[in-house]
Amino acid sequence: MGKGNFHFLTVWIILAQILATFSSNTTVVYDNSTVTATPVPTSDQWLLDYTGIVSKFSLRTADEPEDDLCYIVPGERDTITECEFNPETQTFVIIHGWTVTGMFESWVPKLVSALFNRVPSANVIVVDWLTRANQHYPTSAAYTKLVGADVAKFVTWIQNELQLPWDKIHLLGYSLGAHVAGIAGDLTKRQISRITGLDPAGPTFEHAANENILSQEDAKFVDVLHTNTRGSPDRSIGIQRSVGHIDIFPNGGTFQPGCDIQNTLMGIASAGIKGLQNMDQLVKCSHERSIHLFIDSLVNADQQSMAYSCNSQSAFNKGLCLSCRKNRCNNLGYNVKKVRSTRSTKMYLKTRDMMPYKVFHYQVKMHFFSEKKLSFTEQPLMISLFGTHGERENIPFQIPTLEGNSTVSFLLTTDTEIGDLLIVKLRWEKDNFFSWSDWWGRSKFHIRKLRVKSGETQSRAIFSSKDGEFAFMIRGGEDAVFVKTRDDNMNRQEKRMHKRKMQGTLFGQNDA
Incomplete structure (x- = not known):
């Protein structure tokens, strides 16, 4: 069997292992041996027993982020x-x-470097539980309790030895590591300042009790990124349920841009022979995106991605959830505002397919008029935005329904910073070369005005037809052009408060 075929087969073995039906028990038989996650004693004395610790704790440096030197x-x-x-x-x-390999993955030194990039004086510790993590998945999942106990002992010991303030301790766990962090936080009596869960693992944990998984009870603040929740519950690679104070679902949380098979295979092929080592990206691209989104928040501090509270992905896609009032929006990643509530806050955002991931979110709302009774579904539009800082032409968008005498609201995103929006152009593309509806005349809609709201700036504006009372959107025709007529912005005090929430107080910034 060729080397390429071997790696491809390995990928599907990995996928089959992940998606296999797992027992909810913590006792698992593997290779004729039994792994049991022994309950931790209720007394605190066990925290002082370091003889059973298997995990290793290396303090990495900014100069050597890839190596465990100490x-x-x-x-x-x-x-x-x-x-x-x-x-x-x-x-x-x-x-x-x-x-699968028994070695650290390439994202580990990248995250180490990014943390030093943001906090150069930081202590960055990497937990090595590779021997337990390199097992059949259910076995490694059962080990999370023991590894969580190791981490709890380590954190408690170093805190006691140095009188280290709990508010300076931040755990970051990926996949199974997120649940390890949660168990450690629970065992340290929830004194840890912050736990960040990077797409916590789903299989065996979706329906588990809170003490066995990452939950908002495990630290003073728990934020979670969900990036691979596709599939039925407990078969999804990433956990689907909300487990933090804030749970953010980039691009709906199910699948991430650029992670389709074609793009992933092209990336693997471009890397040559080394690319074969990354065949598992076919499985874990969306899963691992949670890490790279967090890294992005560290290294691109001037391009913070914004997430918005919403009841559902469907409502978000209609642009209905771009409010920042009462903490309804937040930064994704390192600079998240620590808003705690007894009920988890679900938040959504769109991203690009590469770093920097930030996009700008707009709600576009308009009313369609038509002389004839017209009704279409899944129609292609091209939308162009022109503003004070830049422009973005021909953004493709597929509108779900298009019919006369109806109001439509949808979410539009662009990776270009437009600034204050001045002009909007709409063009209705033909979805095929020949249409019976156009036989006796081209389909046409009238639009009097557009209402546009920016999520990032919270500004609202009304756009009217550039020529006459109505603009005409004709299938296969020219652009319908709208120009800004007046602002419907927040009052001055609201805008000032919003700016302080997003950027902090401006006091003292101009001091020499």
């Missing part, structure tokens, strides 16, 4: 000094997930 060993205080741990600054603990 390990901090729980119970051995000298290792804290030897590794030059700084108790005066922020501490990040990175926890990887399931692994």
Whole structure:
């Protein structure tokens, strides 16, 4: 069997293992051996027993983000000094997930470097539980309890030794590692400042009790990115249920732009022989996107992606949820505002298919008039935006329904910063070369005005036809052109409050 065929077969074995039906019990038989996640004693004395710790904790450096050059060993205080741990600054603990190769994946040093990029003085610790993570998936899933106990012991020990403030400890867990972080947070009596769950694993955890998974009860603040929730519950690679104070679902959370088979295979092919090592991207591209979105928030601080609270992806796609009032919008990733509530807040946003991932969100609302009774579905439009800072022409959009005497609202995104929007153009494309409805005349709609709201700036504007009372949108015809007529913006105080929420107070910024 050729090497390429071997790697491709490996991918589908991985997928089959992930999507297999798993038992909800924590006891799993693997290779004639039994792995049991032993319940942790209720007494705190177990936290002081470091003899059973299997996981390793390396303090990485900005100069050597890929290498484990120094390990901090729980119970051995000298290792804290030897590794030059700084108790005066922020501490990040990175926890990887399931692994097929038994080695760290390429995203680990990238996240390490990104954290140092944002906080150069930080302590960045990578948890190595590779021996337990490199098992049949259900076995590794059962090990999360034991690894969570290891992390809890480590964090508690180093906190006690150095009187390290709990509010300087931030755990970041990916896939199974997210549940490890949650268990560790629960065992440390929820004193950890923040846990970030990067697409927490779904199989065996979708219906599990809160003490066995990441939940909002595990830290003072828990934020979660869901990027691969496709499939039925417990068969989805990423967990579908909301488990944090804030749960963000980029692009609906099911599938991420650029992760289709064609794009992924092209990326693998462009890497040559080394690309064969990345065949598993066919399976994990959307899953791993959660990490790269977080990395993006660290290295592209001037291009923060914004997420919006919404009851459903369907409502979000209609542009109905672009409000920032009462904490209904938030930054994705590192700079998230720590808004806590007893009920999880579900948030949505769109992104690009590559870094920087930020796009600008607009709600476009219009009323269609027609002299004849017209009705169409899935019609292609081209929309162009022109503003004070830039322009973006011919954004493709497929409108679900198009009929006379109806009001339509939809979400439009662009990766170009337009600034204050001044002109909008609409063009109705033909969906095929020949249409019976156009036999006796071309289909035409009248539009009096557009209402456009920007999610990022919270500004609202009304656009009227450039020529006459109505603009005409004709299938296969010219652009219908609309120009800005007046603002329906927030009042001055509301805009000032919004700017402070998004950027912080402006006091002192101009001081020399």
